[in-house]
Amino acid sequence: MASTSWQDRCARRKQAQVDSIPKDWLITLPSEDKGNVLDVPITCGLLTPREIEITETVDVIAILSKLKSGDWSSVETTRAFYKRAIIAHQLTNCLTEIFVERALDRAKEVDDYLKIHGKPIGPLHGLPISLKDQFTMKGLETIMGYVSWIGQHAEKDSVLVEILYELGAVPFVRTNVPQTLMWGETYNHVFGRTTNPYNRRLTPGGSSGGEGALLALKGSPLGVGTDIGGSVRIPSTFCSLYTLRPSYERLPYCGAVNSLEGQESISSVLGPMAQTINAVKLFTKAIIDAKPWRKDPMAIHKAWSEEEYALSEHGKGGKMCFAIMWDNGVVKPHPPLWRAMRMVKRALEAAGHKVIDWVPYKQLEIYKTAEMIFAADGGHDYRAVCEQSGEPLLRSMSLPSDNHGRPIDHPLFRSLLGEPKHYTAYELWRLHKEKRDLRKDQLDYWEATVSQTGTGRPVDAIISPALAYTAVPHGLNTDSFYCTFCNAMDYACSAFPVTYVDPIVDLQHPSHEFYNHEDEAIYKMYDPAVFAGAPVGLQLIGRPLEEEAVIAMTQVVDHALKMMKSY
Structure with missing residues (x-):
């Protein structure tokens, strides 16, 4: 391969992907000027009425009920979602690995089991599940956006895939990621x-952006992404989805490929992404009930707790106190995010809960420490992988024809941090200590809110933006301050949709005294016409290892919002 240019390798691999699409699943594409393509899967003529019925069913529990009863076969369900996934791919370029026959063979195996044994294989029986292009599947490539990884076929399944098979699921596509993640x-x-x-014209986010675009078009009933600095929450808020960012090692990551391998101070975690919070709960419980600690040595031995899901430590779901972080003191959110937070505040208060303000505490220190940990090798990891093929390290996500007059450098080189430095082991250990000290500071700060809540408990959860804005034009997503806060503190958290940008209502706020260059640039980025119709989502932040309670509190918020909208 040494004599083959990296560009040729990319072209051949992309053509192989195109060739893997069944020719009768190709559609007449809409004009490139058509921005919103959510209606195309139903109107393009490829899906039968039965396939539309199946793929329009966003309630995963209802899909599983049909599969377990035999009303829908796994083969027809997988085929329906596969066809819709291929439509989504033609519209948004969201897929990497396409393996139709392999997935249908697995679906037939599941159907045969039901016929022979008269019972489902497990709680995810027959359910098609999409996976971010990190979760290895035996015999398939896991390229993860690197040219040098083309042709590297996995010798075995990652632990997550092993468990999904045991639970009866049908992994059926893998989804696109950015170079380096x-x-x-x-x-x-x-x-x-x-x-x-x-x-x-806007980004779906990242690094689980392929999952975000696919799920938004209902090309999958349930997907799995990963998150080290917002990578399931960003695409979920950009694409009107629900997700969970669990604490370190609560869900099994073993066997998945990654960037920054060996960096364990701020662990990457996997999280489900779906059209409903109930699907997030179903997946999380199913994986934990499978006892992943028996396959992944890093997975925490903590069974699913129905008591915690019943909010035993949060007043059993009665009167709770939520805090809203309107602004983290680093970058101010765009107007639609403020409106979404006000909507949540009104909805929770109408449901009988208390809502107070969360005053940000040491946010910039946390962010800087986290980013310095991520960049502690001075970029060696990324460069080494790129050098194997000769491909350049991406420094911008802007379209070649439009850098918006403001080139955005790789996250390693953020303006608030300066040039990256290759730290010594001792310097890195000091950063780890800084992070531990900051976690203790935040714990004490959170505990002290007991004096404000009126419940006899500290704040039950924090509501905040996941980013300072909604989906942005390509090349302009630079803010991860709100998300990285949770990763560094290892807070279990979720993301959930609230509304959509209304250019008539969401007018630009008056200029304010800017915190820094990033805050000024993000303020000037906002144009109601550019963002019109974009989904607006928020995140709910709980304590470490509170996945059950975070899911339950997100259901409380979601129900309160839907009740308010129904009036």
């Missing part, structure tokens, strides 16, 4: 750029 957008030299189906 350390971007809030999705583009690499091998598979190209993924766009947002709500507006293809």
